[in-house]
Amino acid sequence: MKKSLTQRITLSVVGLLIALLFFFPTYWMFTTSLKTPGQVLSPDYDLFPSSATLQNFASALTKPGFVTYLGNSLIVTLGAVIAALVVGVLAAIPLARFRFSGRKGFLLLILVAQLAPLSALFIPMYLLMRDIGLLDTLPSLLLVYFATSLPFTVWMLYGFINGIPYDLEEAAMIDGCSRAGAFRRVTLPLLGPGLVTTSVFSFITAWNEFLFALVFIHDKSKQTLPVWLSSFKTAFSVDWGAIMAAAVVYAIPALIFFLIVQRKLVSGLTAGAVKG
Template structure:
């Protein structure tokens, strides 16, 4: 009983610890400017206003930056999930010379600091004449998220018995049909986990979007968000409101794929 209570208390403390920055962002987004610059730290806003959200929404370039971020992020997520799934199946189901070394190489590729690759990536995009173009960000985010997606999905594929596919093939399915009807639905949790990681990574990326894109009409939301800081100061209310709007697509994406995960698990349990 004591262990259970202790675990619950620790869980609540950690939940509050991680949720507090989100709460502070939302509460600051609804605070008037005079309360934001005050030295008092009010956990509950004394007065509430929607002016900051109007400022963020009406700031030039918001909808364009939102569209650019969605285009780049969804393109990178789709490419990394498809290619990562194919690579995971190959690493899990096939036996070829150098397979262990290739799997280790996928792990090593994740250890390279993202920032350390900026200069070679910049030179590569310059040689490909992709500077100041959104496809350059898709390629970079795809390259960054692919190793993690392939490595994670490989673990999920390993967890699905090969006998299930073989049983489906005995019942008349081809190799592709057995994979599509049996294995793929059971990979729902893995696809959700990797897609959420890839989406958050691409959605929040700032350095490459700032370095490779100079045209303001093509900037992404993280770069647009930095516009609230100027030489005359920082509009904290607008920045907090814009940050709250910035998190909405991630929340919507997670809710969508979470529902697909549940249906995928139940579908995989009865097919084949």
């Protein structure tokens, strides 16, 4: 049913207000990063700062360990995302294409694993990493991020593969392709939006994780950027300007990754809703 002009205007205004509500914390973070210490601590909030300084960014980027922490975060995050995508595809293919005993129960277990709170897994994962000697190493974080993102990846890719007609693979096999070749040449290219969508969510989850990185890693040379952000707060003071500048810098890799894949992400979100 076609909406009236009044309805369209009302929905647009409501959507704009919601967008501003979510955008304001980011705007506040960015403007605070450009203020001097006196402006940051001033009781009068300046919505549009009359002057700006880059000193906070200089303080953040020159803080010891930034490049090391950035490299550690990229290693564990990208490693977890790639591993989750590979294993997720290999798990989603038989779940979507084959019919076997226990299939529905396995899908239910995947959903339950996804719904389980991450904090409930903290102690078991800590004990496991301690027993296998991986505490205070980057592989421990990589395995944790991989394990926490895998159920979501499998569940999403299962829906995407289900939404791709199997007739396309059958047609390719009739033309001479093997089953694996048909999947690689036909289904896998169509699965691109699904891979992008799951990789974005997995990337953001691993990139922003703080608690496991704080407890599992004690060696400062192996810590990640979320832990680095907490180092701006000491027992005597808090450098709010530098924290905001560091947060802006911290958000740039995720923003770049999102901008690169945004078109595929939008199409992937709609395609994944076809079947589940």
